[in-house]
Amino acid sequence: MTVPAIRVRHLWHRFGNVDVLRDVSFEVGQGEIFGFIGPNGAGKTTTIRIMTTLLDPMAGRVEIDGIDVAIDPDRVRKIIGYMPDHAGVYERITVREYLEFFADAYAVPTVGIVDAVIELTDLGNLQDRLVVALSKGMKQRLGLARILLHDPKVLILDEPASDLDPRARIEIRDLLLELRELGKTIFLSSHILTELSDVCTSIGILERGQLVVAGPIGEIAERLEAQRRAQAVGLAEGDVPPPPSQSFAPPVAAPLETPGPDPAAFAGAAPTGAYFPAQPADVMTTAGGADIPLAARKRLKLRVLGDSRGVVPLLAGGTGVLGVEPGPGGLLGVAYTGDDRFVADVVRHLVASGVGVVGVEAERNELERIFLEVTRGDLQ
């Protein structure tokens, strides 16, 4: 069995009388890009600081590549690269000198590694420039170069694109994808959801110190959709699964009264990795009786002239159509499976049927939708 790159189990932490982390558990597989999302003060940076050995957990276990961060911080430091939010740099040295210093500090085996990292991060033109003269984006790039020097297996980046201009953001994103190609596991914390949705393979959403959801984006979307559907078909009150922000939360015990591990906190906790309740179905059945995996399900929003209810029979039961929901003001929600050609076919079909199509819109960014759905949005 493959050891997860990052494994956080029942993590608790407290500052003063405030529990900043409450029974947080999640796993990040090898080679994944994991997006760690949460409002300010949710506990993201505390989690990251514990993962990077900079803070000792009060209770729970954090393992990086199978190594306990509380027991062997030195071994963990050798396999992680951590770029903190708003990290400082030594300013009165050049870019090359900066990287050479860290190469020595990491005790890299060969001198050529600095050149390789400079090339990878595209810092060649800047290597003789003083660090103080670099822009914010270039400093971020330099920070990324620094954490690549010792070829770590796991990269942990706290808000790597904050305060960057769009070009710098795109460059950082492309660099992350390139690093993933090189087999790195990347743990990424960010507020910018669209940015995460471009690169992340899985996510975890933290709110008020609790992990409200974790897993692959598509899988989470499917679970949410299944819940919505279960609610829509009118299940009895007691049968309806609770809202996501409650149902996905790991069981929470009373806050620890004193720092230190509280075994009672784990009573009834879900086994590691099982952070979702039992789901009603992994497939949905079309009118024709075919089973469609939820992962293949997409949504489309149409706006038509007149009453949209009249348009429903034109689409319902069609090839690839999984469901049609009329709405007010000519709005029409279409659940489907297929690619962009399906969208073009629907529009062509409606126009040919004499329906005035005035708008076609892909559903809201999936990550944004998940985030809004599972978080409460209270002040943290």
Add this chain to the structure above:
Amino acid sequence: MSVQTGRDAIAMPPPSSRRIDRARVNISRLRNDPNPVWMRELKQAARLTRTPVILAVITGVIALLMCSVGGVASVATEPAKVGTALYHVFFSLAFAVVTWVAPAVAASTIASERSGRTWEALLLTGLSPATVARGKFLAALTYISLYIVMLVPVGSLPFLFGGVTATDVIAAFALLFLLGVLSVAFGLSISSQFASSAVAIVVTLLVAVPTSLLAYLAGGVGLSFAAHELWPQVSAGPPVWLPMAYSRADFGVEYLTFLVAAPLVCVAIPGWFLYEITLANMAGVSDDRSTRLRRWFAVSTPLLALSTLPPLAFDVGREWRTLVIGVTLMALFAVFSAFVFAGEPLGPSRRVRVHWERRGAGRVERFLGPGVMRAATLGSVLTLGAMALQGGAALLAIALRGGAADDATRVVAFTGYAMAFTLFVFGFAAWMRARSQSGGVPRVLLIGALFLAAAGPFLAMAIAGILSDGGDIALLIASPSPIYPFVLLDTIAGGDPETRQLALMAGAVAAAGWGFLGAGLLTGAATRTRRVVREHAASIAKVETMLAAEEAAADAPAAAPAEASSHE
């Protein structure tokens, strides 16, 4: 290999237990693989334009001052005396520059990493705190060495007038460098404690300036009289007597004791302590921050006790006086150690325990490890043992020379009281630490308790209006104060037999009280610490069990089909 210097990796010889081999490897490593932090700091410092300006200004000002003093003095005074005066003026100024500038420079080094938010990146490289501290130390020492080197031409001006020898100047510069080492170590230890460079510099200067002035007056002017008494060739009064004494004092046991061993001990013990404190401050809270400090204590305490014994050989007829100085020094050292140990954790962390298990740590290693009771036990045993040794040596010296019975009584009374009060100090620190969440509160309360114990009885007497009568009641009330043994010394010699008896009795009762209180506090601290550590260990064990059970439950579904298929 050093990327910064461009040197390739050197072939390291196979590991050897011989010291000479290890020294050779270390020298080779120093040449080919210099401390990366030091290299980087030097590069940064080289680009700092203000450094040469400051160096030039300080050198210029001191040179002008020296020329002015020399010019004015040479009008009416013979050249040899002017040369000697200039020597003292120059090295007094250099002393101030080194003891003020060096700590301030060092104070910003580690703190600036924290305030500049580069500390975490540095920490995560895997560089050990010792490597970082050494790099920072070397960088600050290089900087202060530049000051010293720049001052060398100015320091040679007294040669123009005579009165000083080349040995005097070389010895003074060597001592200046040694002071620089100590000053940098001091600044670094303060720097390692703070997250802001500005705060670190202010705190450093607030401590360094009065300490250096005190050292200048006590160790310079004050000790020159003692040195003159021992070696009449050394002048009494001038502050920079030590470097001159090397060429003027007669070579012998006194020379080796006071001019070689004592300065080395005075630099080595505090220097080592500052180094260990720096490392402890830089380490994580779950790391073992105790063992190295405890080793320092275990070596320093006997060394300090032994260093107070040789004067017994010279101070014939006044052994009790030497003993009082020695035991007072040891008691102050004990209070300082108790203050340091009050920051100990209650017991070793899970990380420390696991590492002990892995390397099969023995009893001695574990005893020197984290834990307030371990610290208090070691502190009490060693300091009380050291005081007993001092007292025993003094009694032996008195007996061998047929000294007065009063002297022996003084030795016993003073040492006994000091030992009892020291036990109380360690007991109080341990007890307070056992009841607190951190080391700050016990330290503050320890200062408060010491102040109350010392001044409280006298305040009580002042309130009762009996401070000045010096009668029996005053003696009884004053006896719990740790200042009382000094009063007792006079009473033993000069008081009437009845008062003397009463004073001794009061002292014995007070000492017994402090001793029993100290032992009781230590016992209380031990009981509470044991309970907390036991509960902590039990809670960790429960968590371990639960996590293991959870893992087993998660593995079970995966294992079941595999087992079923194997049966098929």
